[in-house]
Amino acid sequence: MSASSVPPSAAQEDLVRQAGRALARHGLVHAYGHCSVRLDEGHFLVSPAKPLGLVADGDICTVVPIDGPLPDGVLGEVRIHREIYRRRPEVGGVVRSMPPRVMTLGTARITPKPRHGFGSYFAPQPPLWDDPQLLRNDEQAAALAEQMGRARAIVMRGNGAVTAGASLEEAVVLTWYLEDAARVEFEARAAGIADAGVILGETEVAQRATWSGAILERMWAYLTSEKT
Template sequence: MADRTAAIADLVTAAHTMAALGLVTAFGHVSARHDDHMLITPAIDLRLATTDTILQIPLGTATLPPEMPGEAWVHLAVYQARPDVTAIARAQPEAALAIGAVTSRIPPVHGQGAMLGEAVPVHDDARLMRSLDLARTAARTLGQADALVLRGNGAVTTGTTPGHAVARMWLLDTSCRLYLAARQAGTSKALTADEIAAWRAAAPPLLDRLWTYLQRATVESSADAA
C-alpha cells in the first residue's frame, strides 16, 4: 500500500509540474505502471489533480471505464509493448505540433536531446488515440525511443518514473524548438552515434537533476506570481 501511495503522490507532483511548465492546457495526462495495473490522471486540468482523482485500470483491459481519459489507450499500448517503461507523459507542446508537420524524424542537435533516443520518430496519424488498434500502431512507431511526436496530436514521452517522463517532455519541447531553429538557419548537424551513446549512458542521473530543477523552478515561479 505504501508503494501505491508513493506512486500516486509522484503522479500528482508530475501532473502539477507539467501544467506549471505550460506543456499542457486542458488536455494531457501522466501515468505510471504499478504491478499489473496502470495509475493515470483523469481528463481534467492537471493543476487540479489530487491523490483522490488518480484512476486505476488493469494493464490488459479490453475496455475503458467512462471516467478514463479517451487516450489512455496509448499509455496501455506502450506499457504492453515496452516492459522497461514504467511511466508515461502525454502533452501537446506547441513545438512538437509544429515539427510534426515538417519531418518524420527528429535527430538530436544537442546532447540533452539524446536522452530522448537516437532520434524521435513522428507518428504520421493525427487521429485521437481512442482505440487500442490506433494506440498499438503508435507504440510500434515509438519502438525503443523514449519520445514520440504524434503528428497534429502532441507527444508521448516515457521514463522509469513520472518525473523522468515529464523531464523528457520538457526536453522534447526544447529539442523540437532547437531543431526547427537549426533548420531555419541552414543545414543542421546532428550528433554522431558515439556522441548520442555517451549522453544516453549518462542519462539517469542527469534526468534526476533536471527533474529536481523543473520542480523547484515551477514552485519558485508560482511563489513569485503570488
C-alpha cells in the same frame, strides 16, 4: 481494480499529481494531456481526467488494468499508455503531452534531430505518427505503440507527443528534453543553419545520453519546484 493488483500507495498518487502539475507549469500540457505510473505487471495509475494544472492534492487517480477495458471516466487516449506498458516491461511511466515546438514541427512531419545534448536521448530522431486524429480505439493505440517500438518518444503529427521512461520522473524529464530538442531544431531551421549544423554521431550520443551525475534528479527537482 482486480484482486491481484496492489492498491496504489499515497506516494504513487502524489507522484502522478505532482508530475501532472509540473508538466502544466512548464507549458508541456494545457487542457489536454495525461500521465501515468506503472504499479505492477498488470496495472498502472493514471492522472485525473481534468487539466493537469488544475489537479489538486485530493483528486483521485485511477488504476487501469493493462489487460481489459478502460475503467469508467478514464480518457480515451489512455489506451496509448496501456499499449506501451503491455509491450515494454521496462517502462515505468508514460506522458501524453502537447509541447508547442514539438507540435509546430510535427505539422510539417518533422521530428527533432540530435543537435544538442537533450536531443541525444531521442537519437537518431523520434518516429512520427503521421495522423492528426485522436486515438480513441484499441487498434489505433496498438499501432502507435508498435511504431514507437523501443524509442523514448513518438511525435504525433499536429497532435503532440508521447514519452516513455523507466519511471514517471524520467518520462516527465524526457518530455522537457523533447520540447527543447524541438526548439533547437525549429530555431536552426528558422536561422537557415540547419544544414550547416552538426548532428551528434553514434559515439557522441552514446556518451551524452546518460543519467549519471544526478542529471535526472536535478531536472526533476527543477520541473517540480513551485519557484520556477
